[in-house]
Amino acid sequence: MTIAIQLAYLLASILFIMGIKLLGKTKDARKGNMLSAIGMLVAIVATLITLDILSFVEIFSCMLIGGAIGLYYAKKVEMTQIPEMVALFNGFGGLASLGVALSDHFLKTAVLAVEIDPVNSISIIASVLIGGVTFTGSMVAWLKLNGKVSGQPITFKGQHVLNLALLISFLVISVFTFLYQSDPMYITILVVVALLVGILIVVPIGGADMPVVISLLNSYSGMAACATGFILNNNVLIVAGSLVGASGLILTQIMCKAMNRSLTNVLLGGFGQTVASGAQDGPSIVIKEIGVEETAMLFDSVSSVIVVPGYGMAVAQAQHVIRELMEQCEKRGIDFKFAIHPVAGRMPGHMNVLLAEANISYDKLIEMEAINDEFPNTDLVLIVGANDVVNPAARTNPQSPIYGMPILNADKAKTVIVSKRSMGKGYAGVENELFGYPNCLMLFGDAKQTITKVVSEMKEM
């Protein structure tokens, strides 16, 4: 039986690794997701059988209930709410690790009254600390992403001193928890400190830096699960936790590069504070508007187009009508591409997923580094609901919270049309000087509605 269980764990681990590998390419991502889900099913069933705590009927009833809840929320959630959902997943992962660590600690110290061995004790402490930080940190990220708490950084005097004090108490109380296992006071304080640290490291993080924090919390949730694997002596949990922890760290590094932030800043917490001082309103911008008919005429007269999609495209669900626009352009022999910024939207790969959903082929989606030199030779750039990722202040204004972030060079194209509803700001909460540039024209209105009208005009030409 034990060998069968270990083989099942091995199979699950192989499925996880293959799944993650396939997730690296958009076209294989669904397959990767499915393989990982099967791996998780194998791991759960094998674990429940080993523990011998439930009958098959109970196992499958629980899975049916859990699966139904998951299916309901997966169907109900809007594409724009996925980042919030990821934040919740991370948070609940952290909470689960914290819960397992506490129950194991109290089972051994209070119920069985046995000495916890050192490796187990260190694993419990790690799981409580990382799990607690992940839980409250993710809850704050969730509140910021869904707008229930301001996306602006929340800072106060003495914040860094408080963080340092908490870090020191973190270490001291961990040692006491290790030495005096049977005293419930120390582990209780440890939980409180971990929960507090989670809140305090995420509240000062401003809008534009959220992608980094989400991927970092994702990695933390994996590390917490890995520590829990050591507590439960469960190999598959150790493997799965390490995979999530490591891939989350790699993603964090990719996001850091995209945001031009250093990983040290991220790991120390409290980064992105320039947002507070830099969220200034610049001098008011004089803009030029363009209508639907003129836009269609412009599209009819150019030979190269780059579309820059952003969060607004997700809100408007404009991806399908943009595919129609692409078809109209290609019928006219126009070179048509998409420029993808790594942090466009609200989650890594957000734009790729939406455009793939609209059956736009992957080879049309060009990453920022590969396409940035092409903008000066492009006749027309259509920005659809993107703002921060094309804001030239990132290059020119050291006071701006997004200063230093690499952007798409959309402003360098011969003509730029910006499709958005108003002069509303982007996620970082700053004005976009591009809108006032001489080569920039504003096409106001919901992206789906206005571009639908542009496409109808083009069809009639």
Ligand code: NAP
């Ligand atoms: P953005 O800066 O958030 O701007 C989105 C724009 O879309 C807004 O200015 C809004 O202007 C417009 N918009 C909203 N609804 C629209 C609609 N129905 N039709 C047309 N336009 C609409 O978006 P972004 O350029 O994609 O930049 C992403 C930002 O989010 C970055 O600051 C990034 O750091 C941050 N972020 C990214 C992630 C990630 O992982 N990708 C995660 C968290 C945060 P109007 O209101 O005027 O329409």
